[in-house]
Amino acid sequence: MSEASSDVMVDVRGLRKSFGAQEVLRGVDLQVRAGEVTVVLGPSGSGKSTLLRSINHLEKLSAGTVSIDGELIGYRRVGNRLHELREREVLRQRARIGFVFQNFNLFPHLTVVENLAEAPVHALGVPLAEARALAEELLARVGLAERADAYPRQLSGGQQQRIAIARALALRPKVLLFDEPTSALDPELVGEVLDVIKDLARAGTTMVVVTHEIGFAREVADTVVFMDAGRVVEQGPPAQVLDAPRHERTRAFLAKVL
Amino acid sequence: MTTTVDHLALPTQPADAELTVVPTRHPGRWLAVAAALVLVAQFGHALVTNPGLDWPTFWQYLFDPSVLNGVWLTLQLTVLAAVFGFTLGLVLAFMRLSRSPLLRAVAYGYVWLVRSVPLLVQVLFWFNLSYLYDRIQIGVPFGPGFFSISTNSLVSAMGAAVLALAVNEAAFASEIVRAGVLSVDQGQLEAAAALGLPRWRQLRRIVLPQAMRSIAPNAANQLIGLFKNTSIVSVMAIMELFYTVQVIYGRTSRVVPMLLVATAWYVVLTTVLSGFQWWVERHFGKGSRR
Numbered sequence: 001m002s003e004a005s006s007d008v009m010v011d012v013r014g015l016r017k018s019f020g021a022q023e024v025l026r027g028v029d030l031q032v033r034a035g036e037v038t039v040v041l042g043p044s045g046s047g048k049s050t051l052l053r054s055i056n057h058l059e060k061l062s063a064g065t066v067s068i069d070g071e072l073i074g075y076r077r078v079g080n081r082l083h084e085l086r087e088r089e090v091l092r093q094r095a096r097i098g099f100v101f102q103n104f105n106l107f108p109h110l111t112v113v114e115n116l117a118e119a120p121v122h123a124l125g126v127p128l129a130e131a132r133a134l135a136e137e138l139l140a141r142v143g144l145a146e147r148a149d150a151y152p153r154q155l156s157g158g159q160q161q162r163i164a165i166a167r168a169l170a171l172r173p174k175v176l177l178f179d180e181p182t183s184a185l186d187p188e189l190v191g192e193v194l195d196v197i198k199d200l201a202r203a204g205t206t207m208v209v210v211t212h213e214i215g216f217a218r219e220v221a222d223t224v225v226f227m228d229a230g231r232v233v234e235q236g237p238p239a240q241v242l243d244a245p246r247h248e249r250t251r252a253f254l255a256k257v258l
Numbered sequence: 259m260t261t262t263v264d265h266l267a268l269p270t271q272p273a274d275a276e277l278t279v280v281p282t283r284h285p286g287r288w289l290a291v292a293a294a295l296v297l298v299a300q301f302g303h304a305l306v307t308n309p310g311l312d313w314p315t316f317w318q319y320l321f322d323p324s325v326l327n328g329v330w331l332t333l334q335l336t337v338l339a340a341v342f343g344f345t346l347g348l349v350l351a352f353m354r355l356s357r358s359p360l361l362r363a364v365a366y367g368y369v370w371l372v373r374s375v376p377l378l379v380q381v382l383f384w385f386n387l388s389y390l391y392d393r394i395q396i397g398v399p400f401g402p403g404f405f406s407i408s409t410n411s412l413v414s415a416m417g418a419a420v421l422a423l424a425v426n427e428a429a430f431a432s433e434i435v436r437a438g439v440l441s442v443d444q445g446q447l448e449a450a451a452a453l454g455l456p457r458w459r460q461l462r463r464i465v466l467p468q469a470m471r472s473i474a475p476n477a478a479n480q481l482i483g484l485f486k487n488t489s490i491v492s493v494m495a496i497m498e499l500f501y502t503v504q505v506i507y508g509r510t511s512r513v514v515p516m517l518l519v520a521t522a523w524y525v526v527l528t529t530v531l532s533g534f535q536w537w538v539e540r541h542f543g544k545g546s547r548r
Contacts, residue, residue: 056452058448058451058452087457088456088457091451091454091455091456091457092454093454094451094452094453094454095453095454096454097452099449099452099453101445101448101449101452103445105443105445105446105448105449106449107446107449107450107464108468109467109468109542109544118453118455118463119453119454119455122455122456122459122463123453123454123455123456124454151544167453168453171453171454
């Protein structure tokens with residue numbers, strides 16, 4: 001933390017993660033500055049999703065640290081020891097980290113507005129009326145103001161993902177994490193979701209986006225990170241990583257997806 | 259060339275959209291219906307004409323005060339055993355699903371033991387509790403006691419019946435609840451955790467309502483089974499419905515009509531429970547297609 005400049009929002013250092021004997025992340029370092037968009041690319045199995053899930057401690061780390069806005073996630077440091085936090089404390093930290101899933105994971109038995117108001121009221125203690133007002137405001141922002149009382153199944157996949165983004169925003173998160181937000185969508189619905197994310201980028205939201213949408217990365221990313229086999233192979237501005245990759249594996253990957 | 263001309267020349271050829279559909283015939287289905295109707299008619303005829311069924315006696319006792327008391331006691335047994343059984347079952351289910359291996363083992367051991375012993379045997383054990391422990395005492399485990407009471411004054415025959423039924427019910431209820439919780443998509447719990455919802459809220463607001471969709475039909479089945487299993491406690495001379503009719507036919511020797519009286523009440527009340535099930539399932543089906 002001492003060497004990190006004050007505007008680093010997400011600071012991942014030496015992150016390792018194993019599932020049994022299989023090491024999925026082999027020492028990842030990643031810094032995301034406040035207000036910037038980082039797009040993580042890489043072949044499937046490269047550890048992109050695990051990295052994202054480790055950032056909000058959905059996965060326990062095997063080694064290394066994750067800090068958000070200078071606060072260690074999942075642990076308390078005492079000297080050279082990391083003490084695991086209680087679940088309640090981890091949940092409190094997560095309430096400030098938005099997460100958008102590939103499969104939306106909206107709550108099917110709750111209406112749209114109930115989906116949005118649930119966490120602000122019960123994780124942050126916001127009064128219900130205030131949470132509902134914020135929900136209406138966010139629904140308007142993702143272009144779904146009229147669907148407040150619909151159930152998720154009555155909406156298209158694209159609309160559901162926009163609701164899921166609004167649900168994450170309802171916690172006023174410090175950073176938004178997207179795990180392949182358009183991979184479960186029909187091709188003609190991808191655009192509407194990416195448009196919402198682009199709007200957020202323009203508004204200065206700090207985001208880490210795992211995706212396969214190279215065009216989106218080129219347009220929106222401040223930094224593109226290419227991962228392979230549990231390591232960051234190269235990172236930099238999109239013009240550099242996408243158009244003049246220095247590493248052979250990056251070139252091979254881009255040749256396949258472009 | 260000529261065929262084409264002939265074809266076009268057909269004067270009354272309708273357009274495709276106007277073609278008539280002839281439904282498939284199902285002669286076998288009609289035969290089966292006829293056979294079934296004959297069987298139903300025979301059954302109905304036997305019900306009406308067989309003198310052994312003794313309908314006058316049936317009507318005489320159907321609303322007899324002692325029978326109505328028996329129905330009332332049966333309902334009390336069912337409700338008490340269901341409330342205690344499902345409450346304990348819920349606790350056991352969450353023990354089974356907890357991250358503590360010890361809690362999991364204890365819950366598993368409970369289910370294993372209770373499911374292994376026939377309900378009738380369990381009922382008799384509880385009834386004979388005072389033979390094992392003539393006083394029940396509250397205090398430090400294995401240490402001094404603060405308060406004690408004689409077992410027979412604490413656990414009446416009715417109390418033993420409720421205990422036996424509830425203990426048995428809890429084992430099955432815990433498996434029903436556990437299966438329901440496991441049926442909920444893992445992503446739902448992840449989403450709730452990612453939003454930082456407190457653990458208890460995750461279970462109560464997100465997981466349980468969705469689990470209820472698969473819990474409800476099984477729980478209703480279990481409840482109906484419990485309702486009829488109350489007849490087993492007749493071995494303890496508790497004046498529930500079945501014991502009441504047994505006492506009456508012991509006195510009057512009208513066995514079959516009295517069994518019909520009990521049957522009628524079991525059927526009617528099971529039908530009421532089925533209606534309740536329909537209502538519960540509709541309530542928890544919100545936001546889903548099926």
